[in-house]
Amino acid sequence: MDMRALYGWLLAVGLSFAAGAAQAHPHVWITATSELLYAADGTITGVRHAWTFDDMFSAYAVQGLESKTKGTYTSEELKPLAQTNVESLKEYAYFTFARADGKKERFQEPVDYFLDYKDTVLTLHFTLPLKSPVKPRQLVLEVFDRSFFIDFQMAKDSPVKLVGAPAGCQMKLERPNDGTASAQKLNEQTFLNGENSNFGMMFANKITVDCP
Numbered sequence: 001m002d003m004r005a006l007y008g009w010l011l012a013v014g015l016s017f018a019a020g021a022a023q024a025h026p027h028v029w030i031t032a033t034s035e036l037l038y039a040a041d042g043t044i045t046g047v048r049h050a051w052t053f054d055d056m057f058s059a060y061a062v063q064g065l066e067s068k069t070k071g072t073y074t075s076e077e078l079k080p081l082a083q084t085n086v087e088s089l090k091e092y093a094y095f096t097f098a099r100a101d102g103k104k105e106r107f108q109e110p111v112d113y114f115l116d117y118k119d120t121v122l123t124l125h126f127t128l129p130l131k132s133p134v135k136p137r138q139l140v141l142e143v144f145d146r147s148f149f150i151d152f153q154m155a156k157d158s159p160v161k162l163v164g165a166p167a168g169c170q171m172k173l174e175r176p177n178d179g180t181a182s183a184q185k186l187n188e189q190t191f192l193n194g195e196n197s198n199f200g201m202m203f204a205n206k207i208t209v210d211c212p
Contacts, residue, residue: 026151029054032143033155036171036209038164043133046107047096047141048163051124051152058122078115078122086110086126094128095145095152100136107131137211144176144204154205162209169211176203 035048053061065081067073075082089095090109098105113126143152153175154160160173 026145026148028057028150030150030152031155032152032205033159033161034141034143034207035161035163036139036141036165036207037127038162038166039133040164041135042166042211043135044100044130044139045133046127046129047098048112048127049096049125049143053122053124055121058117058120061122062117073115073117075114075116078117082113082115082124085115085124086113089126092145095143095150096128097142097144098130099140100134101138105130105132105134135211139207139209139211141207141209142204143207144201146201148203151203152205160207165209166211169209172208172210174206174208176205 031052033050036044037046037048039045061081062073062078065073065077067077086109094107094110096107098107107128108131110126110128113124116123116125143154145152154173160171162169162171
């Protein structure tokens, strides 16, 4: 499934999932884990994500894919789908937003990406290198979809890891409140008209790392 066409595809097909209930956002649910990657000199070099899609979206995404064993897919068989996904994420800024000491940072295109399929769900793994490694006293990383079409929830266990961080760095994760109830008050046409286009900002997962 082309992530670039995700919105239109789900609007066309996904609304049949549950007539009426599907009229509200979100439409896709992702359980995420993130790793902040540090170099030996203490600079932050990038972020490694693992995004597990809900079972309904996973089922639609693998429709039509050929596999040697029915009902299972290897990373090699999922390689073309993984490539399409990560290439298309650029349009949405990879749903990942970083600030180093208040300054907005940008990412390069994803590397080391692959999909795996386990227990009937897809998980997309990829690394986002920073365009320029930074060594801030405070890094703020937010993961969310501005339109709240996709609901990102950090995993309950080990949601965020600091890999190679200098001694003394402290990490805090602020989880959003469940925005589904609020979103259900807004119908599909509201989002299509561009209103509440930043609705998802209220439900961002915010990771703050403070280093001495």
